[in-house]
Amino acid sequence: MSADRCLGCYLPLDDADTEFHPSCARKVFGRxxxxxxxxxxxxxxxxxxxxxxxxxxxxxxxxxxxxxxxQVDAEQERFTIVGxxxxxxxxxxxxxxxxxxxxxxxxxxxxxxxx
Numbered sequence: 001m002s003a004d005r006c007l008g009c010y011l012p013l014d015d016a017d018t019e020f021h022p023s024c025a026r027k028v029f030g031r032x033x034x035x036x037x038x039x040x041x042x043x044x045x046x047x048x049x050x051x052x053x054x055x056x057x058x059x060x061x062x063x064x065x066x067x068x069x070x071q072v073d074a075e076q077e078r079f080t081i082v083g084x085x086x087x088x089x090x091x092x093x094x095x096x097x098x099x100x101x102x103x104x105x106x107x108x109x110x111x112x113x114x115x
Contacts, residue, residue: 010105029088035069036078037090044090047081064091 006013008024022032029035039047048065066086067079079088 029069031069031077033077036072036076038078051081064089066090 004013005011006017006019006021006024008020008028011021013019013021020028020034025034026032044065051065065081066084067088067090068082068086069077069088070080072078079090081090
């Protein structure tokens with residue numbers, strides 16, 4: 001998936017970048033290259049539904065999964081579903097409040113201005 005703007009800072013992307021600037025990816029994922037997410041949207045929704053039925057999701061009001069990063073080979077990493085103790089939380093598109101990301105982004109921006 002390519003985007004016109006970085007999903008981390010919302011600034012325009014360079015031609016070589018897809019989804020995140022390397023510096024933004026480092027802030028979000030701890031690495032300059034975003035790990036692969038080897039699932040389709042439908043697979044993710046099915047996995048989340050199964051996890052909710054088995055009660056292994058992260059607690060809260062929204063449907064979400066705990067994921068971690070797995071080394072595939074020397075150059076490639078991917079996200080994998082790990083249960084509760086993952087390094088990131090995955091909220092499938094369409095299942096989260098549409099304004100949640102904007103609220104977090106503007107909250108961080110305001111915090112920087114006030115500090």
